[in-house]
Amino acid sequence: MHFSLHRRWSPWKIGFWAVLLVSGLAYARSLDGVFIWDDHQIMSGSAIGGGKRSTDCFTRPFLNNYYRPLVSASFYLERPLFGQTPLLYHQTNVLLHVLTTAVLIGLLFSAFRRRSVALLGGLLFALQPAQVSAVAWIGGRTDSLCALWMALFAWSLVCGVQSEGRRRTVLIGASLLAFTAAVFTKEQMLPAILLVPLAFWCWGRQEHGWRRTAVIHTLPFALPALLFLVLWLLLVPRPPSEVEDSLTYVLTQSLRTITYYALLLFAPTPQWMHTMSLGGFVRAGTLPVAAGAVIALLTIWLLIRWLRREPAAAWFLAYIPLTLLLVSNLYPVPSMLVTPYRAGVAGIGAAALMAWAVVRLGDWLLQRSALTERRETITPASAQLLRAYALPGIAAAALALWWGGLTLWGTGLWKNEEKAARVFVRYDPDSIWARYNLTSALLNSRKHHEAIHHMETMLSRLFGSEAWRDSRNVVHMIQKDHRLRARVHEMQGTRIDTGQWFSDLYARLGYACLETGNIARARTAFEVGSNLSERAAENHAGLGECAFKEGKFEEAARWLRLTVAEDATYDRARSMLGKTYAELGRWKEARDQFYILTRRIPWSNNAYIEMAKAQMQLGDRQGAIATLEAAARNAPAHQTVKEMLTALRADSASL
Numbered sequence: 001m002h003f004s005l006h007r008r009w010s011p012w013k014i015g016f017w018a019v020l021l022v023s024g025l026a027y028a029r030s031l032d033g034v035f036i037w038d039d040h041q042i043m044s045g046s047a048i049g050g051g052k053r054s055t056d057c058f059t060r061p062f063l064n065n066y067y068r069p070l071v072s073a074s075f076y077l078e079r080p081l082f083g084q085t086p087l088l089y090h091q092t093n094v095l096l097h098v099l100t101t102a103v104l105i106g107l108l109f110s111a112f113r114r115r116s117v118a119l120l121g122g123l124l125f126a127l128q129p130a131q132v133s134a135v136a137w138i139g140g141r142t143d144s145l146c147a148l149w150m151a152l153f154a155w156s157l158v159c160g161v162q163s164e165g166r167r168r169t170v171l172i173g174a175s176l177l178a179f180t181a182a183v184f185t186k187e188q189m190l191p192a193i194l195l196v197p198l199a200f201w202c203w204g205r206q207e208h209g210w211r212r213t214a215v216i217h218t219l220p221f222a223l224p225a226l227l228f229l230v231l232w233l234l235l236v237p238r239p240p241s242e243v244e245d246s247l248t249y250v251l252t253q254s255l256r257t258i259t260y261y262a263l264l265l266f267a268p269t270p271q272w273m274h275t276m277s278l279g280g281f282v283r284a285g286t287l288p289v290a291a292g293a294v295i296a297l298l299t300i301w302l303l304i305r306w307l308r309r310e311p312a313a314a315w316f317l318a319y320i321p322l323t324l325l326l327v328s329n330l331y332p333v334p335s336m337l338v339t340p341y342r343a344g345v346a347g348i349g350a351a352a353l354m355a356w357a358v359v360r361l362g363d364w365l366l367q368r369s370a371l372t373e374r375r376e377t378i379t380p381a382s383a384q385l386l387r388a389y390a391l392p393g394i395a396a397a398a399l400a401l402w403w404g405g406l407t408l409w410g411t412g413l414w415k416n417e418e419k420a421a422r423v424f425v426r427y428d429p430d431s432i433w434a435r436y437n438l439t440s441a442l443l444n445s446r447k448h449h450e451a452i453h454h455m456e457t458m459l460s461r462l463f464g465s466e467a468w469r470d471s472r473n474v475v476h477m478i479q480k481d482h483r484l485r486a487r488v489h490e491m492q493g494t495r496i497d498t499g500q501w502f503s504d505l506y507a508r509l510g511y512a513c514l515e516t517g518n519i520a521r522a523r524t525a526f527e528v529g530s531n532l533s534e535r536a537a538e539n540h541a542g543l544g545e546c547a548f549k550e551g552k553f554e555e556a557a558r559w560l561r562l563t564v565a566e567d568a569t570y571d572r573a574r575s576m577l578g579k580t581y582a583e584l585g586r587w588k589e590a591r592d593q594f595y596i597l598t599r600r601i602p603w604s605n606n607a608y609i610e611m612a613k614a615q616m617q618l619g620d621r622q623g624a625i626a627t628l629e630a631a632a633r634n635a636p637a638h639q640t641v642k643e644m645l646t647a648l649r650a651d652s653a654s655l
Helices: 011-025 028-032 038-044 069-082 086-112 115-126 129-136 138-161 165-183 187-203 210-235 247-266 279-283 287-309 311-327 347-375 381-388 390-411 417-427 432-444 448-463 471-480 482-492 498-515 519-530 537-549 553-566 571-583 587-600 605-617 621-634 639-654
Strands: none
Touching: 011 086, 011 115, 028 086, 028 129, 028 390, 038 069, 038 138, 069 086, 069 138, 086 115, 086 129, 086 138, 086 311, 086 347, 115 347, 115 390, 129 138, 129 247, 129 347, 129 390, 138 165, 138 187, 138 311, 138 347, 165 187, 165 210, 187 210, 187 311, 247 279, 247 287, 247 311, 247 347, 287 311, 311 347, 347 390, 417 432, 432 448, 432 482, 432 498, 448 482, 448 498, 471 482, 471 498, 471 519, 482 498, 498 519, 498 537, 519 537, 537 553, 537 571, 553 571, 571 587, 571 605, 587 605, 587 621, 605 621, 605 639, 621 639
């Protein structure tokens, strides 16, 4: 059988596979990234309430604040296969992005009937900077998976509306399944149900009785939406009503949010790719608010205009605000005010509009060129075509290069927690989330002085001054200052207990100061933190450690006893309590504390060693030998255990 090479490798097919190749290569640098932030909870199963059974994915909230059963199921199924190998989870994210790009190309061709729009739109989506955090970060799976469902929903919907009879039924049914999957992947997609009747307006108006047909085909989409809402209300904790903002404030923040997402989608820069707060927009005054109002009004005007003249473009224009509506801060979201990955799904609409606009510009220039040549002289059609599409071609190449450069650069930043947090702090210094995560990474790396600097900077930005240093007033301010609590909610989430959050932050500051030897400063931080929450075990333990380092062992014992009474699993405090009893010569109590530790953490050599020392002080040599032998069995016995065990056996033999 003879095959035509031209037919097998047409420009359309070459372009299609080239775009898919680019979409995968753009994220190759993310494959050697490690687990960061939420990834640790996902891998341990705590993100879905333990995740011990498959039913947990559908009956427990995801990351405590959401109902996203398909995301939970995705990681639940992968954990037994991939274990603790981040490369394989990254591969899944990249594969999802490649598949979404392929589906989007099909969607754009069905919607616009232009291969140029389809390929350019696919390329722009493949390189879109708004996708970086959704694809390069394992935890961004929510948005990369949701983007695939939404692309399938849109493609089957558009094709279904354009079809008739049984084919329409099958395609609309496929669209319903994809919409259901999208909603159960991320609640943000609920308003997208309005895209169903809008699709009939844009592609099916020529059909007799299209309005009735639109209603009939839209009603089934309401069923999964209602089911999702019921399950959300039953399974997800209700947000606290601690902060109530005025309507003016809510609208102002929403307009700033509109401005941010418009910049990220249509004019991306490193700053917009790494913004997690609206602090910079607040400092900019009324300009971002006014810009948001203009963008909203322009969107409405263009939608009305395009519904008559450019219905396909109108549908994709409506797609963007509908997929961003629930994260536009008209209603309090459970986490940060803005995040780049939330725009990942909306990026489908943005890529479609940008590609259509570039090709439409070429059509307009070609039309003008033809009219001019007709009046003056005749030129070859190929020359007219080349001249008309030169400018759009340059624009498309510039877009692809700029977006591709940003994506390649941004992807390389998601390597580890410290590197990622540093770039977020650099471009969004107001982000409490970014600084908090950076201090965690710095403390883990034992960079205590730098961690203290960032924690103090964070407190100064939250309080708007150095008032956080005044321990006499800080408790009152945190409990009574509405705007201070609001700033925490804006940057950390509405479900944060502000008193507990500040208590934990002061405990973290106190321990960092302890590590640098500044006991007085650490004590002040622990004292403030202990007054901010009823659950202040870390601060009580910190006060105990401060007293221990100052040689005040009775005071240290009081604080540490209180700590283990509050939290029996606080092993560091129990170890310190055992050492404190040893300093006081209360060897029996010291032995009892270390005995509990050897049962809780049988792999800890130090617990066995300290327990054996206490037993030796009590004259129980055989008990000490048994303890050290248990250490040799249960923990990797290091040199001290071996030396102590050898010495004790020798002493016992000589006796």
